[in-house]
Every structure is written in structure tokens, then in C-alpha cells.
Amino acid sequence: MRDKDPATETFVTHRNLLFTVAYEMLGSAADAEDVLQETWLRWVGVDLAAVRDQRAYLVRITTRQALSRLRTLGRRKESYVGPWLPEPLLTAPDVAEDVELADSVSMAMLLVLETLAPTERAVFVLREVFDLEYAEIAEAVDKSPAAVRQIAHRARLHVAARRPRGVVSPAESRDALEAFRQAIETGDLQSLFDLLAPDVVLLGDGGGVVQAVPRPIRGADRVTRLLAVGLPRIDGTVSVEPAQINGYPALIVRINGEIDNVVAVRLDDGLITGLYIVRNPEKLSRVEQETTVSR
Incomplete structure (x- = not known):
């Protein structure tokens, strides 16, 4: 039996994480799947031996692709007929057990994230939901770590003023x-x-x-x-x-x-x-x- 290709194995291992990153940035499962396809195409061309942290590298590719698509989506939403709502997902019961994850993908929170600028949204999601270090986020959004800290602070204040008050059971x-x-x-x-x-x-x-x-x-x-x-x-x-x-x-x-x-x-x-x-x-x-x- 042949061993799995290392690039494929790593991608499959982190696929659900990458989908969640893209979905939280875009509010669209269809667009998140497109981002994953673009991430895969770039990932198979990477020299894995030169990658120190493969998970972080994949998140970086996904974030960059999602940011590019988010800007396109912004233009598409301008011509959308009527109110725009996130694409709903049927999620497993155990998602509710991770309160922070459930809150981050909730319809209410995704609508709050819609009020952020694209880079603010990426920084907030990567820092507050996925707990990435500022240096890792900086590489993903092409900003300095100091700039990312400022963006994260601004995004937290923005979200705090608009998110649901308190945890809802x-x-x-x-x-x-x-x-x-x-x-x-x-x-x-x-x-x-x-x-x-x-x-x-x-x-x-x-x-x-x-x-x-x-x-x-x-x-x-x-x-x-x-x-x-x-x-x-x-x-x-x-x-x-x-x-x-x-x-x-x-x-x-x-x-x-x-x-x-x-x-x-x-x-x-x-x-x-x-x-x-x-x-x-x-x-x-x-x-x-x-x-x-x-x-």
C-alpha cells in the first residue's frame, strides 16, 4: 500500500481548520470551498522541506486567498438584491461545546464581522478565534507585527460594541x-x-x-x-x-x-x-x- 503524498496528508489534516478560517472571513461556504481549492493549488507547489510550520503556512495561504476574494465579494454584495445574510451551515452538536468556536461562526457574529474592513476581519479572526501570534498574522496580511497589534485592538473594540451582549446558552x-x-x-x-x-x-x-x-x-x-x-x-x-x-x-x-x-x-x-x-x-x-x- 502506497503512503499518502505528504502534501496531501498535511492538507487533509488541516482542511477543516482552513475551511473555517475562510468561512469566517467570507460568510460563504461556496466561496470558502473555492478558497480551499486555490490554497491546494498553491500548496502542491511548495517545497515542504523549506516550511518550518506547515499549519501556519497553510493558514497564511488561505488567508491571502480569502482576503482577495473578500474584496471581490464586497463589490458583489453592493449589487445584491435585498439584505445579505451569511450562508447557513448545518453543524454537529459538539460544536456548541466549544463556546468560542460556536460564537465565532454564529449568524449574529458573522454579521458583526461584515462591518469590519477586510484586513481587520482577517486579523480579528486569526487572533481572537484561532489564537495565532501577531508575527504569524503579520505574514498572512502583509503588515508589520506592530501594525497588526493596532489593527487587532481596533477590531476588538469595533466587535465588542456590536456583538451580542453576553454568552447565549x-x-x-x-x-x-x-x-x-x-x-x-x-x-x-x-x-x-x-x-x-x-x-x-x-x-x-x-x-x-x-x-x-x-x-x-x-x-x-x-x-x-x-x-x-x-x-x-x-x-x-x-x-x-x-x-x-x-x-x-x-x-x-x-x-x-x-x-x-x-x-x-x-x-x-x-x-x-x-x-x-x-x-x-x-x-x-x-x-x-x-x-x-x-x-
């Missing part, structure tokens, strides 16, 4: 989503309204492919009214099932057995401050089969 998320499910099932939205923060924001992503709210809906009253007329009622054709999406409890809504949308929430101080509904069918392929994320 899976039980809290499940309770909120159960109220949402019951509201769909019964048509009685009072229990859901009681969970909505006054300044709640609902985002619906149809990508111009399917119908969704064309702009953010703000305020508990407006969100409740929208849901009252816009939610499909559970019957023989509509089913709602709990799932773990991006490390947190979420709902998958199926119509006639086909996935119609994924519902995720952001919670702050026990109330729903963000309600995220992904309907774009181009973003729903990763909720049929588990995706492994790691750090």
Missing part, C-alpha cells in the same frame, strides 16, 4: 425558536411578540431569486405584523424542524419536503434582537448535510 435560543415555531403553528404571535426586543431587526435573504423582505424590518410591532401575514402555517405541506445551524439552535422550514428557509436568531438579555431568515436557494445546500468546523 443553547437553551435560551431553543426557547426563543420554540416560541417562533408555536407562532407559526397556531397563528398566535403574542408569545413571540413577548420575546421580541423593542428594537428587533428582521432580515430576509432571498437574493432576488425568491421573495423575501427587500429591506430590514425594525421594531417589535412591525416585525410581528409582518410575520402575522407572511408566515406559512404548519399543515400537511409545511413542517418546521429544529436544527443546529452555525453552532446554535435554529429552525429549518420545509414546504412539500423541500427546504424553503432557515430561521436563526440573535438574543441579547433574553430578548430577540435579530431575526434572520435565509430563503435564497443558492445558500441552502449546506443545511442538508453536516459541515465540520474546527479550530
Whole structure:
């Protein structure tokens, strides 16, 4: 039996890590997979004997490719129809056990990361999530270690001001989503309204492919009214099932057995401050089969 090629073996060993780095930078599994393909093509041309730390080297290649694609994505999002939401991933139950990893891939956090400039996002992800040294990050983003420290500090302050307040337990998320499910099932939205923060924001992503709210809906009253007329009622054709999406409890809504949308929430101080509904069918392929994320 032939031994595995060393380059292939190393790449396969770190593939889940590299995917997670790219996904957290891009918010798109499809683009993260493209980045991994580009990383592989560059990796097979590397003289492994000259590489001191192969994991760090692979992360560096992945980061550079993701940064390049992130700038392209920024231009693409400018012409995106309606609100843009990250591509949801069906994740394994054990992801929730790593609280920091689950938080970093959550829909709420990915939306916060969207507010960072590309280099700030890369530095934040590599430092705060994957705990890389400043010198390693500096090589990945072509900055000096001193500059990276400043960028990291600035990014931490930016994220801290926008991220969910405090760690949200899976039980809290499940309770909120159960109220949402019951509201769909019964048509009685009072229990859901009681969970909505006054300044709640609902985002619906149809990508111009399917119908969704064309702009953010703000305020508990407006969100409740929208849901009252816009939610499909559970019957023989509509089913709602709990799932773990991006490390947190979420709902998958199926119509006639086909996935119609994924519902995720952001919670702050026990109330729903963000309600995220992904309907774009181009973003729903990763909720049929588990995706492994790691750090």
C-alpha cells in the first residue's frame, strides 16, 4: 500500500481548520470551498522541506486567498438584491461545546464581522478565534507585527460594541425558536411578540431569486405584523424542524419536503434582537448535510 503524498496528508489534516478560517472571513461556504481549492493549488507547489510550520503556512495561504476574494465579494454584495445574510451551515452538536468556536461562526457574529474592513476581519479572526501570534498574522496580511497589534485592538473594540451582549446558552435560543415555531403553528404571535426586543431587526435573504423582505424590518410591532401575514402555517405541506445551524439552535422550514428557509436568531438579555431568515436557494445546500468546523 502506497503512503499518502505528504502534501496531501498535511492538507487533509488541516482542511477543516482552513475551511473555517475562510468561512469566517467570507460568510460563504461556496466561496470558502473555492478558497480551499486555490490554497491546494498553491500548496502542491511548495517545497515542504523549506516550511518550518506547515499549519501556519497553510493558514497564511488561505488567508491571502480569502482576503482577495473578500474584496471581490464586497463589490458583489453592493449589487445584491435585498439584505445579505451569511450562508447557513448545518453543524454537529459538539460544536456548541466549544463556546468560542460556536460564537465565532454564529449568524449574529458573522454579521458583526461584515462591518469590519477586510484586513481587520482577517486579523480579528486569526487572533481572537484561532489564537495565532501577531508575527504569524503579520505574514498572512502583509503588515508589520506592530501594525497588526493596532489593527487587532481596533477590531476588538469595533466587535465588542456590536456583538451580542453576553454568552447565549443553547437553551435560551431553543426557547426563543420554540416560541417562533408555536407562532407559526397556531397563528398566535403574542408569545413571540413577548420575546421580541423593542428594537428587533428582521432580515430576509432571498437574493432576488425568491421573495423575501427587500429591506430590514425594525421594531417589535412591525416585525410581528409582518410575520402575522407572511408566515406559512404548519399543515400537511409545511413542517418546521429544529436544527443546529452555525453552532446554535435554529429552525429549518420545509414546504412539500423541500427546504424553503432557515430561521436563526440573535438574543441579547433574553430578548430577540435579530431575526434572520435565509430563503435564497443558492445558500441552502449546506443545511442538508453536516459541515465540520474546527479550530
